Amino acid sequence: MGQSDLDLLTGADATELLATAVSTAGGELVDWSVRQVDHRPGRSTTVAYRARVRWASDGGVDAPVRTETLGASLGRPGDQQVPGVLTLDDGEHAVAVWRFPGDPALPALATAYDAESVATLLGDLGVPEVARGPVTLRVRAYRPTRRAVIEASTPGARVFLKVVRPDKVDDLHERHALLAGAGLPVPKPLGRNADGLLVIAPLAGESMRHAVRDGGAVPTAAEVVGMLDRLPDEVALLPRRTSWSENAGHYASVIGAALPAEAGRAAHLAAVVGDRISGLTADEPTHGDLYEAQVMLESGRITGLLDVDSAGPGRRADDLACLVAHLETLSLLRGWDAERLRGLAREYAAGFCGVVDPTELSARVAGVLLSLATGPHRVQEADWPAQTSRRLDAVEHWLTGAPG
Template sequence: MTTHLDLLTGESAAELLDAAVATAGGELVDWRVRQVDHRPGSTTTVAYRATVRWDGVTRCETLGASVGRSRDGTKPGVVTLTDGDATVAVWRFPDDPALPALPAAFDPVRVEELLEGLGVGHQARAHPELGVRAYRPTRRAVIEARAAAARVFLKVLRPRKVADLHRRHELLSDAGLPVPRPLGWSDEGLLVLSPLRGTEMRAAVRDGARIPSPDEVLDLLDRLPDEVRDLPRRPAWSESAEHYAGVIGAALPAEAGRAADLAGAVGARLAERGPGTDPTHGDLYESQIMLTDGRITGLLDVDSAGPGHRADDLACLVAHLDVLSLTRPKDAAQAEQASRMRRLAADYATAFVAAGDGRGADRADLCARVAGVLLSLATGPHRVQERDWQTATSRRLDAVAGWLDGSRLAAAVGTA
């Protein structure tokens, strides 16, 4: 029996994409899977990078397809197809059925009008230059708009989420946190944000440049206002370990049992602490932190800010640093970089534990939460269709086990 995952990522996907493109008057030349969002027993959504010929002109296109989302097929620009068992909705970027504001956010004329209405960019002599910074089909997109007198980011999300995200940016900006200032929003799901100073911490991490000390990270979290506790609670990454184990098992059945066992161990550890009430960012890692000369000057993506355990923020940063060490090195330089990433993750973890309860984290609790975040990250190789994603997934599960039993932290500290 063909699963929804097989349908959208296997050979049959070519027939679906070819039929959808032909319906719009084009010819599919080539395609490959770029991103997979598979929710076992519920929905599957896939993004593709395709080469399409239109009236003799060949262009690169981003296509999307979904199964299990019944409303997608009713939206403008979406072609509905069936293989006899499942109904598939297929679209071309920017006609995402769950993101009605995306076509306007990717239209230079309409963005120019938007900027003028907000009082920015009115001196521009040409349409804004638009660039896609991020796109998760049916989930969100980020468009950078540059004009002669303005630079803003257009964050597109599902309409029901935009007012809440605007409030979060407003709350944190008013409290003095270095988050993007909200400049305006629409009911369709468009949020306009100011740019931040600096470059992503990930670049400094990779280059071996100055990065914030553990104390500076803790100081940043200390600045989160108490009002964050009153925001809706979002599950921490580690609290969704069972879900991510299911995603891994569906994509890689050979690891289903191990993933489920690891998720069970994470869940048992977390149950000992119960829900937290600390103000948290909710998704703190090196790509969310902006630096200028090694100092923190920006904090991105506050979508998940709310009450929780500070240890979850600290674990998120440690896990993301550690996962950078898990890429298979091609030469000695890459091997040294991987080793440095692992030591860096361990150094942060050790310092966070040394900071003590309240400001830092308990060692066993932090390790369990790092393991939980790593379990969510173990879905990444399949989601972005890395080459040999099966091996990469297993390596990440090895790291999960290593944090749960403490051996990964101990080994990294021992090599420092």
């Protein structure tokens, strides 16, 4: 799929698409904006929208305007239609459109976003302390067709509901159970259902991102490595997932499709990353997606580790590079202390060089940065082309300079 697919779901044609879907559901589209884009060249394009809608059931033209999250995914003509999802097919493109929480790929999301259903589910799963009393739900994350996280709480307790595709929930439960059983501070799995919903317990502490943002105490490089040393050997026996740096070519193609002016540079950088990490055995236990938002702290001490979805065999350098690359990316964001965060990224890199090969670490930092360079377009920042180019500049820096 090429640039025309992006235009179809993010350009002027999307107005008619969304208006038709809303009208079919009994509403009037007032306006809309793109919130998130997941473009996978040659595979799929999925977009989340912030839409303002008047619903006939609320009173027609006199009804209040409500803010809704809509989703649309571009597939192939003849794709199976899903109940509750409008599929528009012009013979060339088949686009599925839905209203949150009716995501066709995440059937458990409707249950997870209904307070009465959640109370019943938690009672059935043996979590009665949350099931007692009114349940309040808060969406913490949503990636259309991929995953969602919803916090469910009562005055006395709370849990988190992770929603994934049904064929992934058993694997996700296994990872949480394995790591929790080995004594790692990961969320304890409390139960799951076949539709793709996993219930997990909360962790103590506060996200490391807050400490990074505010200049608070953070763990040393040695403490981060020590936490990874606690990963049990059994993690290396789990199904292997391609790391961020190994997927550099894919992310370069995503950048090139969204921003053709940078296509050549992105492809070249991806090729350099690929050359530098090729042929390395990936059989060490890894977290798979380690960065500051995944680490919980109390007074700078690590108390928790989140999102173990990608835990499995890999390279220790990938985990360490992921943390460094995310800190480097935060230094490029408006409102963040660029100099302090850039210094923190290099401080961690210097500390990690005593554990992994510095050349490999730099290449993998560059690879993760290349994946993160898709972010400005994905979340539709106002000046995303310029921000994408800045992130590619950072990729170049880590490929040409020594870590630390």
